[in-house]
Amino acid sequence: MRIDSAFGEGRITGAALALAGALGAAWAVDARRRGKEARSMHRTLVDLLLNALTADDPSTARHSRRVADLSYALAAVCGMRGREMATLRVAALLHDLGKMDDRFEEMVRSSERLTPAQRREMEDHPHESAHIIGPLEKLHPGIGRIVASHHERWDGTGYPAGLRGEQIPREARIISVADVFDALSQPRSYHDALPVGEVLAKLRESAGTQFDPELVALAGTPSVMERWSAIARDGLRCEKAERAREKAQSDASEARQRA
Numbered sequence: 001m002r003i004d005s006a007f008g009e010g011r012i013t014g015a016a017l018a019l020a021g022a023l024g025a026a027w028a029v030d031a032r033r034r035g036k037e038a039r040s041m042h043r044t045l046v047d048l049l050l051n052a053l054t055a056d057d058p059s060t061a062r063h064s065r066r067v068a069d070l071s072y073a074l075a076a077v078c079g080m081r082g083r084e085m086a087t088l089r090v091a092a093l094l095h096d097l098g099k100m101d102d103r104f105e106e107m108v109r110s111s112e113r114l115t116p117a118q119r120r121e122m123e124d125h126p127h128e129s130a131h132i133i134g135p136l137e138k139l140h141p142g143i144g145r146i147v148a149s150h151h152e153r154w155d156g157t158g159y160p161a162g163l164r165g166e167q168i169p170r171e172a173r174i175i176s177v178a179d180v181f182d183a184l185s186q187p188r189s190y191h192d193a194l195p196v197g198e199v200l201a202k203l204r205e206s207a208g209t210q211f212d213p214e215l216v217a218l219a220g221t222p223s224v225m226e227r228w229s230a231i232a233r234d235g236l237r238c239e240k241a242e243r244a245r246e247k248a249q250s251d252a253s254e255a256r257q258r259a
């Protein structure tokens with residue numbers, strides 16, 4: 001009996017293919033697992049970076065996390081997926097890190113409205129944010145440009161570069177709408193939180209001047225508004241609890257000083 005009659009070519013090829021298939025499947029499962037682990041590690045490191053750089057100003061971290069969630073919901077209805085979405089999320093989380101620079105500290109902490117000179121100085125924070133996240137450019141190509149453009153306006157009157165319309169990266173246009181939605185729907189030291197309906201009306205007033213009109217229209221659709229309203233509600237609960245905690249801490253510290 002010739003050996004190749006017992007292990008005929010067809011059987012050998014079949015076995016080899018089956019083995020290759022099994023190895024390939026195992027490799028794919030492992031690659032998926034490693035990919036998942038790498039993504040999870042990346043998320044953790046970005047969260048860590050945000051926490052570390054906003055340790056003195058946790059309200060900026062809370063704002064940034066809401067802006068990331070709001071941006072994600074709006075980007076999903078724009079059809080963004082995969083790496084584009086991952087880059088958008090990281091850009092939204094880290095867009096205001098530049099404000100943590102020492103020269104902005106007093107302005108960030110102030111409960112007064114900024115003077116025109118302070119506002120002009122503050123206009124440098126998108127560049128500062130882009131500088132801080134520079135090392136992420138390898139993982140998220142284009143992220144620096146997105147972050148640097150989050151205060152550009154659709155009509156070209158924004159800063160720092162005066163880009164207009166579609167010259168502004170779409171991710172930055174999304175962050176811009178989400179950023180203002182959060183700023184108005186949450187309490188700030190110089191204004192109370194506005195109801196979501198009023199915030200949406202304000203966004204619509206600025207569609208075509210400050211904001212991409214198509215994005216404002218999408219933000220007003222029921223599915224996005226439902227998600228955005230839930231984020232605003234959770235944010236209000238969280239801000240209220242944080243303020244109560246901060247007040248209790250400062251009362252306790254005053255009591256200790258008096259004792």
Ligand SMILES: [Fe+2]
Nearest residue numbers: 095096150151
């Ligand atoms: Fe900003």
